[in-house]
Amino acid sequence: MTANARMLQIGWLVVLSLGFAALLALTFKVNAVKGQVRLVERDIIEAQYARLMLETEFQTRASQQQLADWNAVEFGYSAPRADQYVEHERQLAALGVPRGKNAPNPIRFAMARKPVAEDTTLLPDWLGDEDAPAGDDAEARPAPAASRGGTLAERLARPNATALAAAAEFSQ
Template sequence: MTAPARYRRFGWLAVLSVCVVLYVMLHLKVNAIHSEVVQAEREIVRLERANMMLETEFLTRSNQVQLARLNRINFGFRAPEAGQFIDGERQLAQFSKPRADNAPAPIRLAGLTSTDAVPAFPKLVSPLTGEPLDAALVEGAPPEDGEVARSRGTRIGLGEGTGQVRIPLASLHGELGQ
């Protein structure tokens, strides 16, 4: 290869590398400007929403003022005063009309107060077996730690400190079939 051809090759290589560097710089500049445009658009949208919210609030408040003016001037309405409130049911009942002749009788409630002996509540029965439940279980007597309760030969394991009761389903299945 001759010297001028070599210089020409290096020249083209230098021009190509300068073009690549300029392209990369231009590409980075375009991306930076694109990011700024996107941020500006988001800011515009945010400001438009804030503007719309302020316009809505302004219109709402101006409508409230206009409604208050209409109520006061045209209709004579005012805010309620303390004397306009009632104290209880008796004062409310004073506003009622007398009962009409054809009106149904009012519903009256009465409580039972009796000195007679009230029958005892029936014993709780297990829905699975039909037998009465243990009194300790019904009354909620807490078992001692580590104790295993027994109910009709079925072992019921108590979870220590968890408040959970584990009942083996296999033992219940045998009782259900009987």
């Protein structure tokens, strides 16, 4: 092979390499422009959605009087009056009607005899001696769970006196 033919091959290789590099650069540029187009399309869709929401809002506000007329005539809706408010649960219960003869039984909830804030046996059953709150009736409390042994998970799994009393009351 002659030097001329060798130079011609190297020239073609350089031209093909430059063409491939230009094609690669053009591909990256096209993909970048496509990404920008997608972002602009998303912005257009968001703007159309916002415009639709605003048009709906304007139409609604423009027809407030018509809506008020419909509410008054068709549905009988009106703003609440001062005499329609109740002061406590008994007034609200007085507005109710008695249950029908085929109505299902009401749902009952368990209730502790003492409020939880006053109950000193709730946490000491689960916690050890060091975590138990100090109180006047420390002698009357049952032995702490830590002295009965077991891990925290075992102590939490055991029902305490309050839970047993509530369950017994609920089952009655």
